[in-house]
Amino acid sequence: MLRQSWQIFLKDVRMELRGKEALNASLAFALVVLILFSFAIDPTSEQIREISGGLLWILFAFSGVLLVNRSFLREQSNDCLDVLLVNRVPASALMLGKTFANLLFILMIEAVCLPVFSVLYNINLFQLPLWLLGICLLASWAIAILGTVFAAMTVNLRLRELMLPVILYPMIIPALAAAMYLTNIVSVGKVPEGDDLIWVRLLIGFDVIFTTLALGLIDTILVD
Amino acid sequence: MFDKILLAIGLTSGLYLVRNLYTMLLVLPDEAAQGMIYRIMFFHIPSWWTCFLSFLVAGVASAIAIRSKSNRADSLAVAATEVGLAFTFVGLATGMIWAKIIWGIWWTWDARLTWAFITALTYAGYLMMRNMIPDPSERLRVTGVLNVFSFASVVICYKAIDWWRTQHPGAVMSFRTGGGSIDPAMEGMTFHNFIAFLLLCIVLVTLRLRQEETLREIEGLRRLAYSR
Numbered sequence: 001m002l003r004q005s006w007q008i009f010l011k012d013v014r015m016e017l018r019g020k021e022a023l024n025a026s027l028a029f030a031l032v033v034l035i036l037f038s039f040a041i042d043p044t045s046e047q048i049r050e051i052s053g054g055l056l057w058i059l060f061a062f063s064g065v066l067l068v069n070r071s072f073l074r075e076q077s078n079d080c081l082d083v084l085l086v087n088r089v090p091a092s093a094l095m096l097g098k099t100f101a102n103l104l105f106i107l108m109i110e111a112v113c114l115p116v117f118s119v120l121y122n123i124n125l126f127q128l129p130l131w132l133l134g135i136c137l138l139a140s141w142a143i144a145i146l147g148t149v150f151a152a153m154t155v156n157l158r159l160r161e162l163m164l165p166v167i168l169y170p171m172i173i174p175a176l177a178a179a180m181y182l183t184n185i186v187s188v189g190k191v192p193e194g195d196d197l198i199w200v201r202l203l204i205g206f207d208v209i210f211t212t213l214a215l216g217l218i219d220t221i222l223v224d
Numbered sequence: 225m226f227d228k229i230l231l232a233i234g235l236t237s238g239l240y241l242v243r244n245l246y247t248m249l250l251v252l253p254d255e256a257a258q259g260m261i262y263r264i265m266f267f268h269i270p271s272w273w274t275c276f277l278s279f280l281v282a283g284v285a286s287a288i289a290i291r292s293k294s295n296r297a298d299s300l301a302v303a304a305t306e307v308g309l310a311f312t313f314v315g316l317a318t319g320m321i322w323a324k325i326i327w328g329i330w331w332t333w334d335a336r337l338t339w340a341f342i343t344a345l346t347y348a349g350y351l352m353m354r355n356m357i358p359d360p361s362e363r364l365r366v367t368g369v370l371n372v373f374s375f376a377s378v379v380i381c382y383k384a385i386d387w388w389r390t391q392h393p394g395a396v397m398s399f400r401t402g403g404g405s406i407d408p409a410m411e412g413m414t415f416h417n418f419i420a421f422l423l424l425c426i427v428l429v430t431l432r433l434r435q436e437e438t439l440r441e442i443e444g445l446r447r448l449a450y451s452r
Contacts, residue, residue, distance in 0.1 A: 149373075153366045157356050167349040170342045171373060174380060198387065209376065217369045220290045 001093045008097025022070040026063040053183030067105045068147030071098045072155040091222040092215045102144040127189035138203045139179035149214045152221050178203040237423035244417050261325045268318040270418035271311045274425050278308030279378045286371035298364045303432035312344045336392035339381035346374045
């Protein structure tokens with residue numbers, strides 16, 4: 001199964017890197033929103049330091065949806081999805097491969113936006129780089145796994161661009177809330193400890209629970 | 225016969241509610257700290273219990289529906305979700321009225337309240353999604369999975385007062401605290417109203433289930449007519 005996931009992952013990454021449709025659009029969107037933030041709040045004030053985590057994760061959630069929306073859309077032309085499933089690619093392998101591809105795309109957006117945000121708003125987000133990397137990995141995985149499952153659910157809908165965020169955002173709020181809170185702490189150079197650790201546990205628990213649910217239920221969505 | 229049983233349950237629920245109103249307004253005294261507004265809790269707490277229970281039924285029914293491709297279970301899931309959502313809004317409204325009087329504000333973003341709101345949004349998304357999928361078997365699969373996922377927010381909402389320090393009061397019922405934090409008469413009243421709400425919920429879910437079944441039948445006939 002892992003070999004098939006790897007193939008799907010490679011295929012998705014290759015396709016996206018050749019066309020760069022979703023990546024470019026999502027990156028451009030993220031940068032525009034980064035600029036818009038400067039109008040919403042005074043970019044020179046101290047306040048921005050306190051809410052930087054919140055702003056960043058709202059941004060990543062929005063641009064993440066643009067990315068995951070494409071992942072099953074790619075398979076729609078020429079009935080590629082059916083062909084894959086008929087050729088005995090397990091639905092869970094398909095989903096896992098796509099999730100890893102989406103994770104990579106979201107991390108790429110983050111890799112551009114985090115330094116840009118740091119420079120534009122004069123905040124050093126990288127005081128605890130390993131913690132920041134951990135938070136990014138865990139929270140991006142949450143967006144990627146749930147996003148991919150819900151993208152599979154909404155791929156046949158006429159209003160999929162609208163429905164995906166409507167059902168996805170309420171569901172990923174726990175992970176986003178945890179990521180926002182932890183990013184805020186880490187960006188001022190404080191190691192999460194004591195009560196803060198409940199957010200780390202929440203993030204890990206969220207990933208484990210939803211990954212298990214997704215792997216268990218994806219067959220129902222795609223195959224049956 | 226079935227209609228009569230349903231009517232009887234509905235009437236029992238109505239009469240029980242009237243009896244409960246009499247007791248809570250005329251028999252029970254005002255609460256020492258909160259005054260008379262505490263009585264709204266007799267509606268607030270049972271409506272949340274009823275809604276959690278409805279969502280549990282909906283989740284289990286969805287799981288059965290996707291496992292055994294049962295249309296009936298799918299209908300039960302949508303009926304229970306709709307009625308549960310109505311009770312969610314009762315819970316939110318009564319909570320907000322209480323908060324305005326006790327806290328001085330309608331709303332605060334603490335974990336319990338936020339997750340209650342998220343729960344409402346999640347299930348509203350489920351109902352919206354159902355309307356968008358015309359094919360019944362695809363609707364059963366996709367929204368069934370969504371309903372199972374949605375139950376996670378119910379669990380978080382229920383446990384939020386234990387996991388975070390919330391402005392929302394902590395657990396008071398003796399089955400969660402071991403007793404001592406609520407007067408037995410007031411606790412009893414909460415359970416009485418819960419039973420009344422539960423009976424009402426059963427009637428509403430059954431009626432809604434029947435509507436859904438009829439709708440499915442009409443859909444089937446329409447498809448048959450088109451195919452001829």
